[in-house]
Amino acid sequence: MEETSEVIKLNSRVVFCRVGDKRILTVHQKPLYLKKGFPKVNLASAVGKPYGNFLLVKQKEGNVFNLEPLEVGSAKEVDPRLEATGVTRDNRDIVDSSTSQKLTMDEICTRTGSGLLGAEMIDLLVENSATFSSKSEYSQQKYLRKKLEKYSDNVTLMPPSLRLVSEIIFDYDPLSVQNLRPDTLAILLNTAGISCGGKYLVLENGCKGLVTAGVLERLGGEGRLIRITTKKERSGELEAVEKLDLSKNLKQPLISLPLQDLECLNPGFEIPEKDNCFPLAECHVMLKSMGCAVLVKLTENWLREYQVLPDRTHPLVTMSGNSGFLLSGIKVQTSNAEFIYPVGDKSLVEDLDLPDFDKFPKLASATCYKCFLKPGDALFIPSLWYHNVKALDFSVAVNFFWCGMRKELYDAGDPYGNKDPVPVARAAQSVDKAVALLRTLPPKFAQFYGRKLANVLYQKSSEG
C-alpha cells in the first residue's frame, strides 16, 4: 500500500486539464509541445508544488510558458457556463460569423502581452462581440468555449486516477475501448467485488487495459490478477495501466497467461462480445442450466449527464448510446455426485443415452458436457470428474493417468486410476467399522452420533 504523492514529482504522470483539452502527460525537464499553434509548456516548473490550479505564464526567453500556482483568492471563478461538456457537438446553432468580433487578434495580443488571456479577459471579448447577446444559449456556450480553448491561461494538474484515465480514453474514442464507458467499468469492478488481497482472472480484449488497470488499482499491491492474453496482443494493449502510472509494487499482482494454455480446459464457452446481447444471453442460459451460479443477471446501463446551472438545468444534448451489456452471477457449489447415483466408482444409471428417469429422477438435474473425439484427438479429464465414454465405431483408446499425489498413495493393482487412493480405501474401511459399531445402538442414538461423527470427519479433514 502506498500514498499518492501530494506534490508533483519529476518523471511522474499528471492529468493536464485546460478548457477542451484533458490528457495525461509525463513531467519531463524539457518543455512540451501540446498542439499546433500553441506555445511550449514547461511542466517541470510545477515540480514540488501541490496538484491543483495553475496559471500559464510566459517566460522572457523563447515561446515557453511556465506553470505558476494560483494563489489563494487570486483566481476568478471560471465561467460556469463552460462546465457543461458535450456542447460542441450540437449542430443546431446559428452559424458564428468570423467578422463579429470587434477586437482584432493583434489588439488582443497587445492587451495581454502574451497571446493568452486570463478568465477575466473573456468578458472583454464578450463585450466586444457584436452578436453574442443575440445568440442562443448553445451558441453562447460554443462561442465562449472556442475562445477559451484558444486563449485561456488556466490549467489544472491532477494526479492520474482510474476515473480520469477511463474518462480520457473513452472521450477520445469510445470505439477504441469497445464503448466501455466509465460508468460501465465502475459497475463491472464493483459487481466483481474487487478488493485488496483477492485473486481475479481477467480476459480483456480491445479495451486498452482499462479493466486490468481498475483491478490493479483496487488490489493495492496485494493478491493476484491473472490476465488471459490472446495471440493477438497488440502494442498499447495496456495503455490504461501505463497512463495510471502505477508503481512497481502496485503492478506486482499482475501475471499473464496465454489463452492457448487454457484452451484444452475450456468447457466450451463462447468469448462474450459486446456488440449485442446475444453472446451474453447464451452464457446466461449456460450458467443457469448448469446450476453453477445464482443471481445471474444480464443488464445494460444508460448514463445521463446533466448541465446544472442557474435557470439552465437540462440533460446534455448528446449522450453515449451504447456501452454494451454486462453479465454477472455468483458461483455456487454444484453437486453432480448427488444427481448421478454413484456407488463405489460407478453410477447406478445403466444407459446414459436413454436413462430411466422414473428410476433416476435426479439425473435430469445433472450437468453434462458432451464432445466427439476424432482419430488423433485427446481429451483431458480433470481428476475427480465423473465421465462416460462410448465408442461410436471400432476404436482403440490410449489413456494416460497423471499421478497428482505421491505414487504409493495409488492402488498398485489399478492402472486406470479409477479406484479410490489407498488411504481413502482404508479410511472407508474404518468408517464402515464405525458404522457397524453405531448400528449396535438403538436407531435414535445411532442417527444422532452418526451425524456428529460425520461432522467431525468433515471438519477435521477439510482443516488438514
Next chain:
Amino acid sequence: MEETSEVIKLNSRVVFCRVGDKRILTVHQKPLYLKKGFPKVNLASAVGKPYGNFLLVKQKEGNVFNLEPLEVGSAKEVDPRLEATGVTRDNRDIVDSSTSQKLTMDEICTRTGSGLLGAEMIDLLVENSATFSSKSEYSQQKYLRKKLEKYSDNVTLMPPSLRLVSEIIFDYDPLSVQNLRPDTLAILLNTAGISCGGKYLVLENGCKGLVTAGVLERLGGEGRLIRITTKKERSGELEAVEKLDLSKNLKQPLISLPLQDLECLNPGFEIPEKDNCFPLAECHVMLKSMGCAVLVKLTENWLREYQVLPDRTHPLVTMSGNSGFLLSGIKVQTSNAEFIYPVGDKSLVEDLDLPDFDKFPKLASATCYKCFLKPGDALFIPSLWYHNVKALDFSVAVNFFWCGMRKELYDAGDPYGNKDPVPVARAAQSVDKAVALLRTLPPKFAQFYGRKLANVLYQKSSEG
C-alpha cells in the same frame, strides 16, 4: 368528417377517471357496478352535461351515486402530490401501520354521511394520522393515494381519444399489446405519415387494434385502410377500435384481407417480431440491399416521465423498460431494367449463375429473387417482371398467361407473351424510324433533338 359531441350522450362511451382508476365505460341508463365494495354509479345522470369534472353524490334511495357537475369555483384543488403516477409501485417505503389512523371508519362515515369524502376531507385524515408527518415523500404519496382511492368523490369524464385509449390499455397490461407504448404508437403513426384520404396497409398482431384505431382516427372517414388478418384472429383483437367509439362513418375506410390471400404474392418477408431487433435488422438489410427504400432506420425509444412539483421534481421511480423497435423507410423507385442489359425481350447477360462482371458491371446492383420449384408448384410472375428459369433436372413446364389488356393488343404469333404488345412493337418501329431520321443530322443536333423528342414521348405517354 364529424365533430366530437361536446356533451355526454346516452349509449356513448366515456373515459371515467377517478384517483387510481381510469377506464372506458358506456353511458347506460342502468347504474353501474365499478368495483367490489364500491357503490353503483349512475352514469346517465351526466347525460347532456359537458365533459369535465363531476362530484359523486349519494342518492336518497339505494346505494347509488349520481354525477353532478362541479360548479365553477366550487372545487378544491386536488392535492398536486397525487398527480404523479407510478408511485404505488415503489416498495422502498416504511410499512404503513393500520393502527396509525386515529379516526375509525365509523367516524369517517358519520362525518361524511356518505362513505365518500371530498378532497377537502383528506386534510382531516392527514391531520389525524399519527405517522403522516414522519413519513418519507414516497410514503406520504402512497398514503394519500390509498385514501383517495377509497374515499375520493372527484370524477372526471372525458371523451375517448386515442391518447386515453392507448394509455389505458398499455397501463392495464403492457404485454397484452406487446409493449406498444403510447409514445411508440405516436411515433409509428407520424412516421407512417397517416393523413386524411390516404391508403394504408396494416398488419397488426396482438396489439388489440391500437394501430388500426390510430390509423382510422387520422383518416377521418376518408381513404382506405387494408387490415391484413391472420387465421388466428381472436376476439378482442380490435378492442382499441371499440373503445375509441368511432362512428360508422369513421370506420368505413377499414377493410380486412386474410393473409392467406396475400401469401402467394409474398416475396419472402419475415413477419417482424418485436422481442428484439433481429427480425427488424433482417428487414433493414433486405430493404437496403434491394434498394427499394431510402432513410431506412431502426430505432428504439425511451420514455421518461417526470414528477414536477414545487421542490420535488424528479423522474418517476418506475419506467417502462421496453417498447420494441421501429423500422422505417421511404419507398423509392428501383430500376432493375438498367442493371440487366436488356435488348428487345432478352438480357445480354449470357450466364446469370456465373456472370461476367467485367463485361456487365451494373448487374451487381440488380435485385434478384430466387426460388426453387418442386413438382406441382406454380409460380406467379407479375407482368413486366424480368425473369429467368433454369431446369435443374428433366422438366416439363406449363405456362399460363393472363391477358390483362384487350386480346387484340397481343402478338398472335407469341403464345408465351414474351414479345412486346402489338402497339408497342409498332411504336418501336416508329421510334426506329425517327432515330434513323435524326441520324442524318450532324451528331450534336441528333443528340439534342433526340433528348427533346424522348422527353415529349415520355411525358405524353404517361399523361394518357
Next chain:
Amino acid sequence: MHGQRCIEENSVVILYVDFKTLRVLRVTKTVDTKDGKKVPNIYQTIYGPLNVSEVIGKPYGARIELKKGFVYLMFPSPELWTLALPHRTQILYSTDISLIIANLELKPGKIVCEAGTGSGSLSCSILRTIMPCGKLHTFDFHDQRVECAVEEFTSLGYGEFVVAKHRDVCQDGFGVELTGKVDAVFLDLPHPWLALTAATKVLKNCGRIASFSPCVEQVQKMCVELRSNGYEQLKTIECLVRESVVKTITLTTPSLCTAKNRTEEPLPKRMKTDGSDPRDGGEATFFSMPVTSCAGHTGFLTFATCMKNRS
C-alpha cells in the same frame, strides 16, 4: 395531396442525394439570372448537373440518373421537409413532433394554435394531421419568419388550411375571434407561462395544451402556472430515440475459439441475405448495434387538459 402522384411544374420536391444531403428543389423550367434573363434551371449536385425541367411528369420517388450517380425525387412530407428546410430557429425533431400530435389529440378537423412558428417543421406535421377540414393558427413575434413560413406553406399546398400571423401572443393573445373555439394549443416559447391566460381564453372545455422547454426551470414554473390556471392531467415527458446501425459482415470464426472439436458446431448464423454482393464468395451475415453517440436531450414536453367546467 394524396391524388398528386406526379411532379408538376412549380411543385416542391425534396432532392435526396444521400442520407445526409437532402435539398429543397422548386420545379421551374427556367430561373432568372441577376441581370433579369431567363435561363434553363440546372441544379448542381455532387453527382453532376440536374436539368430540372426533366423531372416534370416523373412520379414521386423516381430515380434520376446523373452523370456520376443518381438522385431521388422525394415527396415533401413534413419529415423530409424538416430534414431539408433552412433552419431559421432551433427546430423540433420528429420524435417530439409525434408526441405533440398524439398528446394534443390531433386528427382531421381540429382547430389548433401554435406559438411560435419558428422554422415551421411542427406546423407542417400538424397540417397534415388536421387537413382537410381543420385549421392551424400559427403566430411568431419575428416578422421575417412569418413571411417565410407563409410562402413555404403555400408552396407545399397547405395554404388554405393555415393562418400565419406576426404577433407576440404573450402580449396580444391569439385573437378574440378564436375565443373558446380552439381544440389544442402548442407553445414553444422561452416563457410559456406568459401565454397561458391567452391560451385558456381560446381553448374549448377539455382542450389540450402542450409546451416545449429545454430547461427544467421552465418546466417547473410552467407546471405551477398550469395548476393555478385550472389545468389538469399534467404530464411532463421526455422521449429519447436510439438508432441502431445494421451492418453486413462476412462471418469468420473468432480466433479465440479455434479448438478443433468445435468445428461440428459452428457459430450460429443469421439468415443470409440475397442482396449481398454476389462477387463475394464469403458467407455474409449481419449484426446490429446501437449508435455510439445519440441525442441526449431536445427538451421537456409538458401536456395538460384545460378544464372549463371548474375553477
Next chain:
Amino acid sequence: MHGQRCIEENSVVILYVDFKTLRVLRVTKTVDTKDGKKVPNIYQTIYGPLNVSEVIGKPYGARIELKKGFVYLMFPSPELWTLALPHRTQILYSTDISLIIANLELKPGKIVCEAGTGSGSLSCSILRTIMPCGKLHTFDFHDQRVECAVEEFTSLGYGEFVVAKHRDVCQDGFGVELTGKVDAVFLDLPHPWLALTAATKVLKNCGRIASFSPCVEQVQKMCVELRSNGYEQLKTIECLVRESVVKTITLTTPSLCTAKNRTEEPLPKRMKTDGSDPRDGGEATFFSMPVTSCAGHTGFLTFATCMKNRS
C-alpha cells in the same frame, strides 16, 4: 476476508432461498428462548427446517439439501448484504454505489467520510474497497441507526476499519481531528449544502465529494453552493440499469410464414444449449428481451473536486 473460505461459528451468512428471498443468518449452534433456555438453532425456510449448526465448516457457496429443496450459503458481500439487510432507511442500490466508489476515486488506503450512515449498504462497499489500510468515518443523526450499523459492521468483519458516530454533521461537522485528512466525502442528506463547509474543512487538496439527491431542486441548490465553495469539475449524472430477461423456448415456425417453398430455408436458430431438459424432445432455443418495467429513477449523483490551492 479473502482467506476465510469456510463458515465458522458466529459467521454471518446470506441464506439464498431463491432470487427474491435472501436472508441474513447468524451461525450459532443455539439460540435463547424467551424464558432464557438455550435450544438448538433451527431456521425455518419454505423448503423445510435448516439445522444451523450443520452449516459450520461448509464452504461459502455450499448447497444445503433440505426436506423439500435446497438453499445456498452465500458470503455476505456488500451486494448480497444490500439485498438481504433490514432496510432502516431508503437504501442506495448497487449501480449508484458503483458510481460513487469510482467517482470518489476509492482504493485501498483511502480515508472517507460518510453522512448519513442509513442502512449501511454503501458503507460496506466503501469498506471492501478501502480495506485493509483505509478508514471510513460514518455519521448519522439517528442514534439507533448508528448502534445497529456498528453491530453489523463488527459481525461482517469490518469493525476495525470503521468509526461510526451519532452526530448531525450539518451542525457539528466531521470532527477537528479529521481536518485536511480526508480523501473523499459522501453526502446523502436532505440538505447536503448545509454540510459543505464541514466537508471542505476535512477534505485534502484535490479531494472528491459526492452527493446523492432524489430531486432536481436539491441538485440545483447543491451545485450553486459547490461552485461558491471553490469546488470544480462538477458533474451531475444519473445511471439507469435495464435488465434483460433470458428465456429458453422451444422454437416453432411462426404460423404466418408457412409457404411451402420456404421449408428449405428454415428460420435462423441460436445454438442449442446442452443444459435444457433432456426429456424435452423439442428444439430448445432462447431469446432475450428487456424487462417490461424497470427502475426509472433512484437519485441524481453530483461529484466535484475540492480545490484548496485556490479561493
